[in-house]
Amino acid sequence: METVVINGTPRTELGKKATRALRKAGNVPCNLYGGKETLNFYAPVSEFRKLIYTPDFRLAEINLNGKTYKAIVKDSQFEPVKDSLMHLDFQELVDNVKVKVYIPLKLTGTPKGIILGGKLEQSFRKLHLLALPKDIPTEIVIDVTDMGLGSIKRIKEIELPGVTLLHAPSNPFAKVQIPRTVVEEVAAPAAAAAPAAGAPAAAAPAADAKKDDKKK
Numbered sequence: 001m002e003t004v005v006i007n008g009t010p011r012t013e014l015g016k017k018a019t020r021a022l023r024k025a026g027n028v029p030c031n032l033y034g035g036k037e038t039l040n041f042y043a044p045v046s047e048f049r050k051l052i053y054t055p056d057f058r059l060a061e062i063n064l065n066g067k068t069y070k071a072i073v074k075d076s077q078f079e080p081v082k083d084s085l086m087h088l089d090f091q092e093l094v095d096n097v098k099v100k101v102y103i104p105l106k107l108t109g110t111p112k113g114i115i116l117g118g119k120l121e122q123s124f125r126k127l128h129l130l131a132l133p134k135d136i137p138t139e140i141v142i143d144v145t146d147m148g149l150g151s152i153k154r155i156k157e158i159e160l161p162g163v164t165l166l167h168a169p170s171n172p173f174a175k176v177q178i179p180r181t182v183v184e185e186v187a188a189p190a191a192a193a194a195p196a197a198g199a200p201a202a203a204a205p206a207a208d209a210k211k212d213d214k215k216k
Contacts, residue, residue, distance in 0.1 A: 001059055001138045004051040008041035008064040028085050032062060032071060034099075035092035039064060045085055052076060052085060055125075057103050057138055060090060070133070072101055093133040100166065102126040103137055105173065109145030113176035118149045121175045127158075128166040135162030147176045 008030065011018070019029050022042050032039040041064050051058055051073065062069045071090040079086050091099060105127050111120055127140055137160065144153065156169035 001136070002056070003059045003061045003070075004048075006043050006047050006051070006060050006062045008043045008062050010065060011040040011042055014040060023086065028088055030088045030090060032064070032069060032090045032092055034071075034090075034097070035069065035094060039069075048085060048088065052088075055104060057101065057136075059093070062090065072099060095133060098130050098132050099136075100128065100130050101136060102128055104139045106139055106141050107144045107174055108141055109143045111144050111147035111151070111176050113147055113149040113151060113178075116149055117179045118176040119179065120144065120147070121177055122173065123171070123175070124167075124173045127155075127173075129160070130164040130166055131160075131162055135160075137163070142174070144174055144176075147174065149176055149178045151176045 011022075011029065022029050026044055026046075027042040028045050028048060029042050030040070032041065041062075051060055060071045060073065062071055069090075070093040072093065073088060074091045075087075075089040076085065077087040078084065093099065103126060105122070105124050107120070107122055111118065114120060129136075140158065140160065142153065142158065147153065152172045153174040154169065155165055155167045155171045155173060158165060158173075
């Protein structure tokens with residue numbers, strides 16, 4: 001699993017004024033919690049680019065006070081107009097403590113249904129899971145080659161050792177949508193056969209008319 005090194009500096013002053021000064025100087029205020037103590041630090045915004053601006057899951061290795069901490073990003077705040085990074089919360093990874101993380105879900109292979117004109121739909125780009133640090137996967141890869149038209153893959157079909165998926169088991173994560181043209185082709189013969197099925201009923205009044213003529 002790829003790790004991004006963050007060289008942090010302890011914050012000696014807290015509060016809004018000190019925080020504004022840090023950001024003005026191009027730094028990002030951060031918190032690190034989940035271990036024996038909560039630590040406040042900062043680092044230049046450039047230190048976080050490979051950690052934040054990526055769809056991949058990456059660990060952080062924070063160097064602070066002469067110690068190294070393994071951590072994951074738990075929360076991030078961005079300036080609403082400029083979209084610049086303003087604050088980060090990290091959770092320290094402890095060997096025997098499970099953590100909740102979002103891991104990228106990647107579908108591989110070309111579904112059989114695609115060849116027949118179907119369209120693959122992916123419901124989740126990331127999956128929420130609970131696991132010990134040693135069991136956290138870098139990504140979750142699922143082969144969808146066997147999916148035909150109308151096929152659906154659900155969360156309950158994903159098995160990961162030591163991992164608990166925090167989604168309803170019945171939730172679909174992939175589906176091969178049947179194209180409209182195929183639906184119309186199937187419906188057309190049925191529609192054409194409908195009048196033939198109703199023909200005997202339409203002929204009934206004519207038979208009744210003949211009976212009336214014989215009575216006369």
